Structures are given as C-alpha cells and as structure tokens.
Amino acid sequence: MRLDKIIKGIKDFSPDLLIIISPLFIFCLTAPQKWLFTEVGPLDPWMFLRKFIFYTSGFINDYKDCRLPWIIPGHISYSLFGPLTGHYVILLLLLCGTTICVYFLMRNLFNRNVAIISSVFISCYPFAHGSGGWLYHNTPLLFYYCLGFLAITLATTNRNRTCWLFVSGAAFVSALHLDPFFIFPVIFAVGHYIILHKIRLKTYPSVISFIWIGIGSVGITAIYSIVNYVYGGLFLFFIPQLNYIIYLSKGNVWYPSDNSWILTANHLAFPILFSILGLVILIYYIKNIKKIQNQKTIIAISIILQFLILFGILAYFTFVWKQTVLTHDYPAFRIIGPMLIAIGSILYLTIKNIKTYGGYFLPLCTIIIFTIPMVFLTGPFISSIQGAFSDIFPKISWLLPVLIGFASFAGFYLIKGKTWAIIILLIGLSLANCLLIAPFSNNYYWNQKCAVNKDFHVVFSETTEYMMNIDPSREALYWTDINDNLPICADCSAIPTPPIVDSLVSAVDSHWYGHYLSDTGAQPTQNIENISGDIITKLKTDQKIVIISSIQNNSINQQRIIAKYAKHGISLKITAEKRINYGKIAYNLSVLKAG
Secondary structure (H helix, E strand, O other), X not given: OHHHHHHHHHHHHHHHHHHHHHHHXXXXXXXXXXXXXXXXXXXXXXXXXXXXXXXOOOOOOOHHHHOHHHHHHHHHHHHHHOOOHHHHHHHHHHHHHHHHHHHHHHHHHOOHHHHHHHHHHHHHOXXXXXXXXXXXXXXXXXXXXXXXXXHHHHOOOOOOHHHHHHHHHHHHHHHHHHOHHHHHHHHHHHHHHHHHHHHHHOOOOOHHHHHHHHHHHHHHHHHHHHHHHHOOOOOOOOHHHHHHHHHHHOOOOOOOOOOHHHHHOHHHHHHHHHHHHHHHHHHHHHHOHHHOOOHHHHHHHHHHHHHHHHHHHHHHHHHOOOOOOOOOOOHHHHHHHHHHXXXXXXXXXXXXXXXXXXXXXXXXXXXXXXXXXXXXXXXXXXXXXXXXXXXXXXXXXXXXXXXXXXXXXXXXXXXXXXOOHHHHHHHHHHHHHHHHHOOOOOOOOOOOOOOOXXXXXXXXXXXXXXXXXXXXXXXXEEEOOOOOOEEOOOOOOEEOHHHHXXXXXHHHOOHHHOOHHHHOOOOOOOOHHHOOHHHHHHHOOOOEEEEEEOOOOHHHHHHHHHHHHHOOOOOEEEEEEEEEEEOOEEEEEEEEEEO
C-alpha cells in the first residue's frame, strides 16, 4: 500500500518538479562558462576548493574550517566525480533541493499555484545564485534552511512528527554551523512552528517536540565532530567560529565608513519591495481581523508579520550594532530564505481568489516569463534601461526594480477580475528580477566572449592537486612576475593570469594564512632583487621554489630566478615542471630546489 502511494506521488508531482528545476539546467546551457562557476576576484570562496579536494590533508583550524556542512558534502562529491563533474553534481543537487523544498513547503501551506510561482522564483532569483561566489557557503546555507523549514512545517501534520522534528533540528544546526548569524532566521522558523502548531492542532507544541529538535541538532553535530576528529581536525570544530563571532561583536572592521551603501544595495530591492507589500496587506487584513476564518489566510498573515519583525531585527543589528548583516549581498543572504517564504504568503493572499488556467498552462507560463528574459535580456538591453533610469535617479540603483515590482501588484489588483491578470503580475516581477542583474559585475546567465570562470575552476583544481602532491607541508616559496600576462581571447586585453593564479593558489592552498615564503613576511609577488637573508637560509634545506609563469615567459623566468640565487652561492635545479592547460587558460609550473 505504501509503495502504491509512493508511485502515485511520483506521478502526481514529477511533472511539476521537472518544470520548476528546468531553469537551473537552462542556465547551464546558456552560460556554460559562468553558471555555477566562481568569478576570479574575492579569495574567500576559493578557499573551499582545497578543502573539497584535500579535506583530509592539513587543518588550519580557523573559522572557515568550521563549515563542515559544506566542506564534507563538497569533498565527497569531488572525490567521487572529480573537481569538475563533482562541482556540477553538488551544486545542482543543492539548487534543485532548495527549489523542491520551497515547492512542497508552499504546497503544504497554501496551494499548487503558489508553490509553482514561488519555486520558479527561487530558481531564477539572482541573489540566490552564487552569493559570495559559487564555492561560498551560501548555496548550501539556503538549502539547509529551506529543508529545515519544510521539515518543521510537516511536523505539524499527523504523521511522522518525531522524524520531521529530528530532520529540522539537523538542518537548522547545519545552517548555523555555516553562519552563526543565521540564528535569527532559525528563530523565525521556530516561531512559525509554534504558531502553525496552534493553528493546525489547536494546541502549542510540547516540550518533547523541542527535545527532538535538540536531538537532531546534537546528533548531526556529533557526526560532524567525529568525522573531523578522525581526519585530523578539532573535535569541537565549531569553537574557532564562535571565537570569531566574539571578535566581530567588539566592532566589525568590514562595516562601511558611512551609510551611502544603502543607495546601491540592489540585494535589498526585493526584501524592501515585499516588506512594503507585506505591510500593506497586513494593514488591510488587520482592519478585518474579526472576519478572517480561513486557516491558510491566518497562516499567511503570521508569516508576513514574522518576516517584517525579522527584517527589522536585522536592520537594527546593521545600523545600530554596526554589523555587516545587510551591507553586502552575501551577509544579507540571511534575509533571503525568510523572504522567499513571505513571498509565498503574499502571493497566496494576492491570487487566492483568482481563477487560473488549469493543468500546466500556469507553470509553463511562469517558466517562460521568468527564464527567457534572464537569458536574452540581461545583457546590453537591460543595462541600457538601467542606465537611462540612472540618469533620472542617479543615486538609488534599486529603486526601479522596486517600483516595477510594486506596479505589477497594483496592476494585478486593478484587473484581478480577469483570468490573465496573474500573467501581468508575473511579467512585472520578471522584469524587476532582470533589472537586479544589470548592475552585477558578474552576470551568471549569459556569456561574454572572454568568460573564463569554468576554465579557471579547472586549472585551479589541477594546480591545487599538483602542488599538494609535491608540497604537502605547504612550505614552498611561490613566485611570479607581477607583469606577466597573456591574452585570453582576441577580443580582450591581456589578463595577468600568472599573478592571478599566484593569488588564488595562496587561498586554495591556505598559504593566505601566513605560509607564504615560509612565514618570512615576503609578498607573494616579491621583487627578486630584494631577496632577504632569511629566505636564503631556508633555501639551504629541502625547501622548494615554485614559479608560476606564462608559457611564453617560462624559460626567461626560470633563468632569472636561477641567476639571482647563484649570486648568493645557491645552485637551483629544476626538479619538476607541469603545464596547466584547459580551455583558454594556460600557464606553467616550475619546481626548483637547491641542489
């Protein structure tokens, strides 16, 4: 009987699920160099690459080593499938998992139409894609949060409550291990559980319910601790991260010097939009609170109210405590999960009484309306619209998406008697969504001719594997000519690839934490004319020099280093060479040793 129900469930839901995850695979096809691949720039996301490839080799035991709910799955995927295929596997699983969790959450709370629109929205929302870089921990963070929210919602049904409470605890604490500041969205989820339990089951949850959440939290933390300890890390792996939080609480050095960042905070456009819409809807329903009898309406109102309170709390920590909670897109990710759930509530209260086309007309329309513009309009066309608007409102870059989003809801209410009114609403939201992408320095949805994100990912992975094999103690002296470069393609200027590789190798191989040149304090791209005595002394041991060079300058750079050290009485020999070549990227690694 249970098998029959499973088969029936697959038949009922699989068409919807295939539709809602399809944008993720469309983007893979339309932007193969950029979709899912971290841009070259910020070092933080690249630090996870070495952990994925060599999790069991070397622990710094700093706060980034604490993010085991991301490091362990990433390491498993990379180990099973390799750095490229494994990268696709882990990220697509997380993105699809997040989308599916949102679908079932909204279907459980409201209805199919809301579930379709909400889940497609998350599939196409730019600030949910690669926030902080695709290697950064925000992608799994959103998955764990949505999984936990779904589980704690299902715990208010009549079946398997204990199991769902356990899962929610494990998911929420995994999110907290990735970002302890996510405690506020987790509290929002627990508040939702208490209210939903009262609405659905006519009573508040018992103490036993919270004990099961705690068991799930402690259980998964124990598993992370044991795995980390077995492979050479700290048993209490989360301690460095707690110390870092204490350090930040004394004053966040990353907080902007003034509040001008608000004017260009495009990542807050939709949180602001849906806060305004939520407030308007809340005021309307509060006036008629005594007439509300529909259970789903009460649930939607409670979720919107909690979202507004949460947004206010995060704003307080941003502007009063001077923490970078909302200042940049990647820390502001803490508002994205709760916002997605609030969007579902707002959509339900907006479209609940409208007649819609049955079958798959609405799902397919939603996919087309959201996906096609992102693929074809997010280049020069949308940028020109944003540029023209900037001439009118030059200081507030997020104002246009907010106005268009608000107008789409207003237009819907003006014509809501029409069946096609919902299409107008979706078109407005899609246009606002596209406008959020235009200011991005890195656009994931269409390829420029010289896009090389994927190529860099592959060559960095290969470089990391090679260097960890020949220099497992991570004490080699890395050197590159800061002026060395090579053209990536005919349509772009030369890119200083060897220095870029040198910088990212420092992050990937953890030399960023003082291991450059064996802690001599020398810079990674040091001037070879200023070689210090400390380095000369260290070279008389088994230490290695690694030259990262363009192919055309490889021999020249080798001879420069050999000649320079010869003046100090040290004879260097080339012990290994490797050409790293993938796609448009090519450079040479030369390993030299005093002989």
